[in-house]
Amino acid sequence: MCVSYLGFVFLIWFPGVLHAQSAAEPCPAPVLNGGYLVPKQDTYPDKTAVTYACDNGLKPAVEGWWATSTCQNGRWSHEPQCIDENYCLPPTITNGKYTENRNVQGQTIDITCNEGYEVKDRLITATCINQTWSSLPVCERSNNACVEPPQIPHAVILERYQEVFAANSRVRYGCKTGYTPNGRNTEIVTCSSGQWNGVPTCRK
Template sequence: MNMRYLGLVLLIWFPGVLHAQSAAQPCSAPKLDGGFFAPKQETYSHGTELSYTCDTGRKPVVKGWWATSTCQTGKWSHTPQCIDEAACLPPEMPNAKYTENQNGWYEDGHIIRITCDKGYEPKGQDVTAICINGTWFSVPVCEKSILACGEPPKIPHAVIIHQRYQEMFAVDSEVQYECEDGYTVEGAEKSIFCIAGTWTKGPPCRARPTIEHSGSTVGRTGWEDTEQGRGTETGAVGGSSATSGSNDRDSQPAFMSTDQLL
């Protein structure tokens, strides 16, 4: 019994130990061509930070003339690397997407083509940028489309569903909403649409009407009505019977005694 209990404890404890060991896995010293780093070690424990810089004519693969990288679960936060000074680092273009190089930098003369996010459009229809001697030129700007909409208006007693919050929506966007418990809308349509920069107005969420039922009252009224009907019917039948009986007696022949005949 004790051995079985001990085995169960080990099964629970062992995965946690393995996870802790993998989380604390050390990093090997990076291979850095055209530069040097410090401190100089063969291995670096988890969380250790090293600094590096590059030789003349080269630069780190991140901003600055020196850079830092941190050992995180056996890997460096970015691979220390020295690139040509004429190369370009990834450009910063808000609300735009472009194809990124896997090595994290772009050679001199490289051209990228951008696509603006939904709700934005390229200013002046410019969609390309070129790397020249370490600097990007003709960088496109994505600005809000005049046909786009901002965040949907707040709908009382409702919440937007199936949609993450965002500040910009492209033209013709649709968002659905759902009323809180106790509220409903007329009809099945519970959506609003972005039309030419303005959100349409959806049906409001209204409190559901409450219907008070009085079982005893309804039942009593029905019974009384029924009894009244029965009473009327009973009276009518009784009256009909009495009248019929009277008519029968009137229609029967009269009997006379022998004395009366004499």
């Protein structure tokens, strides 16, 4: 009797769990100035794709004269946007980001590299000329930055994983239960001139 009751409870509970795991948030209609959406709705279920185009003199902020964006658990895969047709499309800056400026020479961007990276050839700006960016700055790993810290037996790194660490970054190791840092080494290592200093060993 007890087994039958538990089976009944499981049958009722299990579909509810599946529903909770599969439920995804809908997306509100994006605000699109200077353009129109197809289909036009107040809200869109998850995984719904919308197509949009822009009015005369404008274009989507992605490649092509029309674009598609998809609802992904409450967020759009890219926010639909219309920009001046003479503007350049927003660039992708690997290992960096940019801020947009406007001046009498045209639309320009200033590049800032992520920690551990620096601009190549000291080029930090780009200008939009005839819908094309002049030479885009490149962010490359700094000579003083370090790659990921070395792996040591019986230890883990207690920091968020990243491929590059800026100079003077400090990273802490944690020895697994039953092990402690060996000798005069400490659990803290420091990035200096592209090398990790003070890497510990863990002993019982």
